[in-house]
Amino acid sequence: MPTGLPQVQQTAIYVYQAPLRVWHWVNALAITVLAVTGYLIANPLPSVPGEASDSYLMGYIRFAHFVAAYVFAIGFVFRLYWAAVGNRYARQLFALPFWRASFWRELVHELRWYAFLETEPKKYVGHNPLAHLFMVVIITVGGLVMIATGFALYSEQTGLGSWQDQAFGWVIPLVGQSQDVRMWHHWGMWIIVVFVMLHVYAAIREDIMSRQSLISTMLSGWRMFKDDRP
Amino acid sequence: MPTPDTFYEVIRRQGISRRSFLKFCSLTASALGLGPAFAGQIAEAMETKPRIPVLWLHGLECTCCSESFIRSSHPLVSDVILSMVSLDYNDLIMAAAGHQAEAILEEIRREHKGRYLLAVEGNPPLGQDGMSCIIAGRPFLEQLRETAADCQAVVAWGSCASWGCVQAARPNPTQATPIDQVIRDKPVIKVPGCPPIAEVMTGVLTYMLTFERIPPLDRQGRPSMFYGQRIHDKCYRRPHFDAGQFVESWDDEGARRGYCLYKMGCKGPTTYNACSTVRWNNGVSFPIQSGHGCIGCSEKDFWDKDGFYQHVTDTHVFGIEANADRTGLAVAGGVGAAITAHAAASAVKRSQQKNKQGDDQP
Incomplete structure (x- = not known):
């Protein structure tokens, strides 16, 4: 019975709860500020003319970095809390189904989909396995590494005995010395920059080409499926 | 031979006035970051406590620590700091030589067992059974282990003794090893620097003489009054x-x-x-x-x-030297290009599929 109306029924599932969505965008902003200011701390802008007392450029850049770092770190702690009280999809970031064979099978399928070897991807309510793996490695593990190395460097100015020193000061001798911590923290920035590029591209591509919604899901929370096939 | 004179007796014998002595005490107190009230405590310690015997060993090093030490800025240092601790063995400045000198080591170990300080400048090479550093016909490693066995604490002078320094730099052919990795059963106080600042060296010794304890150390074993903050x-x-x-x-x-x-x-x-x-x-x-x-x-x-x-220095991983910024920018550029190519391929693929679907549903 041709009616001219779309015949595919779109099912929708509420996946990302509001606090999680707010966290995602706040985190995205914090990471952007951290990457830009972090790069400028390692490679400062050309010298400012005039008296030193007239400018505070490096000071403001570093201040922005530290504020964004606190937002990122507190957000991380909040995200852990939300994993405990939120819905099941809130837990994916901290739980990789490492021992589940189907996870790895589906991961290969997803890789083949990206290599144009599969005609269509599978449907997932939460993350697809490839995204899931990347999120855990970069955001959870990478985020923890950046928080630990970052606060260790921050403890150098808050001084011996400060809470930053007591909580994270051990990182410096573990890695070697202060310069090593700086360099690993800096490498971490580049890894996150590359991740963000891949993340944004994959989100747009999946939104268009996969069988489910992506970008709008992180705005509204609802996952829409474009077809009813399994 | 060493006598258990007090520091004060020694300097008075050397003709230094009490006024100069007290000046030294207050200068030292402020160098240590202590209040003026501690000047009296330092003076009292120096007047009453027997001098600490110090054995000053030299391993793989360049003697810049000793050279720095004897140039301590305070005018009293050449007369006083050196006699404050009874430097019984220091092959740079002691008069004795040969068997006579080596005999001092034995004697201090025996007579001041558990009381003397061991100051080490340089470090022992562990490779080739320690043969890369021979003192008095034997590997320095043996001398270090023997004298450390009966000491109270070890002061690791300079970056050599603290971290390894140039002789331990990659690829470290002689396997030069910092003191705290060789002597594990005694407290090791690291006073790094190449060389350390003279006032820092004398300050650390004065602290130990005055308070009869090891100065507060940071996580890595350095006295926090001098190494607690960055340059x-x-x-x-x-x-x-x-x-x-x-x-x-x-x-x-x-x-x-x-x-x-x-x-x-x-x-x-x-x-x-x-x-x-x-x-x-x-x-x-x-x-x-x-x-x-x-x-x-x-x-x-x-x-x-x-x-x-x-x-932004190079990072060595798996033998690859890479600068984070250069590599990061190159990788980001490469990934960007890959994304563009993949997006183009995706678009082509999608239009092909659409055409096919169009063919299927006339």
Whole structure:
């Protein structure tokens, strides 16, 4: 019975709860500020003319970095809390189904989909396995590494005995010395920059080409499926 | 032969006035970051306590620590600091030589068992059974282990003894090893620097004599009164850093104006030492004040951190030397290109599929 109306029924599932969505965008902003200011701390802008007392450029850049770092770190702690009280999809970031064979099978399928070897991807309510793996490695593990190395460097100015020193000061001798911590923290920035590029591209591509919604899901929370096939 | 004279008796015998002695005590108190009230306590300790016997061993090193030590800025040092502790064995300055000198080691070990301090300049090479450093016909490693067995504590002078320094730099052919990795059953106080500042060295010894305990140490075993802050934290050029005023090249206007040397690879922000407060040569200057960046000589493995003249230094992983910025930018560019190519391929694929679907549903 041709009616001219779309015949595919779109099912929708509420996946990302509001606090999680707010966290995602706040985190995205914090990471952007951290990457830009972090790069400028390692490679400062050309010298400012005039008296030193007239400018505070490096000071403001570093201040922005530290504020964004606190937002990122507190957000991380909040995200852990939300994993405990939120819905099941809130837990994916901290739980990789490492021992589940189907996870790895589906991961290969997803890789083949990206290599144009599969005609269509599978449907997932939460993350697809490839995204899931990347999120855990970069955001959870990478985020923890950046928080630990970052606060260790921050403890150098808050001084011996400060809470930053007591909580994270051990990182410096573990890695070697202060310069090593700086360099690993800096490498971490580049890894996150590359991740963000891949993340944004994959989100747009999946939104268009996969069988489910992506970008709008992180705005509204609802996952829409474009077809009813399994 | 060493006598258990007090420090005060020794300096009075050497003709130093009580006034000069008290000046030294208050200077030392402030150098240690203690209040003026402690000057009296230091004076009393020096008047009443027997001098601590110190054995000063030299392993793989360049003797810059000893040279720094005997140039301690306070005018009394040559007469006093050296007699404050009874330096019974120090092959740079002792009169004895040969078997006579080696006999002192035995004697101190026997007569002051568990009381003497062991100061070590340099480090032992562990490779080739320690044959790369021979003292009195035997590997230094043996001498170090024997004298450390009966000492009270070990003072690791300089970056050699603390971290390994140049002889332990990659590939470390003689397997030069810092003291705390060889002597594990005694407290080891690290006084790094290449060399350490003379006032820091005398300050550490004075503290131990006065309070009869090891100074408060940081996580890595360095006295926190001297190594608790970075050069950067107390640098007089810090306002230029905060303002964003940097030397961009050695002969530019910024260099003449004394701007921050951060972009020239100054390691002040990563180096824990007292140079920017105590300074060198009687407080005359220190590297940054002379217009050159800090090279981080008191930091662990500073020889292997690459580029004294770059801030973003190379990272060595699996034998690959890479600069984070250069590599990061290249990888980001590569990934960007890959994304573009993949997106184009995806678009082609999708239009093909659409056409096919169009064919299927006429």
